[in-house]
Amino acid sequence: MNKTASMLAIWISLASNIVLTALKIIVGLNFKSQVLIADGIHNAGDVIATATAYSSMRVSSKPADIDHPYGHGKAEVLGAFIVAIILGGAAIYMGYHSIHALFEPAGEAHIIAFIAAIISLVWKQILYIYTKRIGQKVNSKGLIATAYDHLADVYASIAASVGIGLALIGDHYDYSILAFGDPVAGIIVSFLVLKLAYEMGSESFDILMERSVSTAYIEQYAALIRSVPEVKRIDRLRAREHGHYILVDARLAVSGKLTIQEGHDISRRIKQKIKEAHSDVDEVLVHLNPWYEESATSDGD
Numbered sequence: 001m002n003k004t005a006s007m008l009a010i011w012i013s014l015a016s017n018i019v020l021t022a023l024k025i026i027v028g029l030n031f032k033s034q035v036l037i038a039d040g041i042h043n044a045g046d047v048i049a050t051a052t053a054y055s056s057m058r059v060s061s062k063p064a065d066i067d068h069p070y071g072h073g074k075a076e077v078l079g080a081f082i083v084a085i086i087l088g089g090a091a092i093y094m095g096y097h098s099i100h101a102l103f104e105p106a107g108e109a110h111i112i113a114f115i116a117a118i119i120s121l122v123w124k125q126i127l128y129i130y131t132k133r134i135g136q137k138v139n140s141k142g143l144i145a146t147a148y149d150h151l152a153d154v155y156a157s158i159a160a161s162v163g164i165g166l167a168l169i170g171d172h173y174d175y176s177i178l179a180f181g182d183p184v185a186g187i188i189v190s191f192l193v194l195k196l197a198y199e200m201g202s203e204s205f206d207i208l209m210e211r212s213v214s215t216a217y218i219e220q221y222a223a224l225i226r227s228v229p230e231v232k233r234i235d236r237l238r239a240r241e242h243g244h245y246i247l248v249d250a251r252l253a254v255s256g257k258l259t260i261q262e263g264h265d266i267s268r269r270i271k272q273k274i275k276e277a278h279s280d281v282d283e284v285l286v287h288l289n290p291w292y293e294e295s296a297t298s299d300g301d
Contacts (some may be wrong), residue, residue: 006143009134010050013146016127017046020120020153033113035160035186038097039120042090042156046149080145084201087152091194094156098186109167109179117164121157124150139245139280148200152193159185213239213246217278221248224273230254230266232291245282248274256290263288 024040027033128150135143163185170178218237225231233253239246254266267286274284 005134006138006140009131009143010146013127013131013150014047014050016123017043017050020123021047023116024120027113027116031110031113033110033164035101035163035183036113036116038094038186039117039153039156039160042094043153045086045090046153048086050146050149080141081201081205083142083145083149084197087149087197088194088201090152091190091197094186094193095190098183098190101183101186102180109164109171111168114161114164114168117157117160121154121161124153124157128154145200148196152196155189155192155196159189213241217246220278221250221274224277225250225252225270227273228266228270230258230262231270235289239281246278246280248281248284249287250284251287251289253289253291256292 021040021043024036024043028036028038028040128147131143131150132147134140135147163181163183166178166181166185170176170181218239221239222234222237225234225237231252231254234250235253236251237249239248250270252270254263258266267288270286271284275281
């Protein structure tokens with residue numbers, strides 16, 4: 001069910017980006033709206049970004065195999081990192097275009113271009129809320145990246161709407177200076193999109209480098225482990241994100257007088273406790289070290 005919802009969301013995003021790209025470029029060319037043409041080219045980049053997210057999500061959903069024993073979860077993170085790069089490139093392009101427009105004669109605005117920008121704004125806001133909600137529900141990095149891509153488009157559409165709106169007001173009241181509201185808004189938005197791309201790329205990079213999960217999560221796992229009375233000591237506890245799931249690695253000290261079967265049963269109970277309490281944990285690796293009351297040390301590593 002989660003996979004179906006995720007794939008439906010990504011397909012809707014892809015189709016929407018294709019339609020909006022065509023709408024903005026056609027209207028921009030017909031009514032000579034430079035900001036819409038630029039936004040349309042930005043949307044063309046979104047088509048590539050969404051296709052990248054879709055491909056990475058398909059790969060990440062594959063089960064573990066001989067070559068990838070921990071699964072393919074990082075494919076989504078890699079896809080999100082690529083989306084961040086595309087967003088950063090789009091932000092730089094928009095910023096350059098907006099600065100360049102300040103030194104060019106202001107063009108005449110048209111109400112059709114304004115309507116197209118408003119349609120894009122509303123459409124992208126709905127897509128952002130929709131894809132982010134599903135992405136967070138299924139913990140899909142690829143879908144969350146797509147949601148933030150939609151948010152970047154919301155920013156761009158706000159700039160286009162404000163810029164074209166100011167130009168329309170300037171044309172109506174003969175305030176030529178208002179025509180430059182378009183590029184000024186574009187410069188502001190390019191910084192916002194670039195900041196968004198940096199934050200998304202930084203998070204993806206950290207996961208690819210196998211940064212540990214937050215201390216709060218580690219403490220929750222530790223509390224669950226300590227609730228098992230046979231555990232004498234936690235020698236080491238680590239956890240890392242692997243795309244849309246988490247891998248936990250625990251080295252624990254238990255009585256060295258227990259049988260192998262008893263140790264196995266303890267490991268299984270610990271795994272069940274953690275996975276039942278945290279649905280995003282896919283695997284718990286438990287290594288048991290022997291503990292003796294007289295020495296109170298473990299012989300494991």
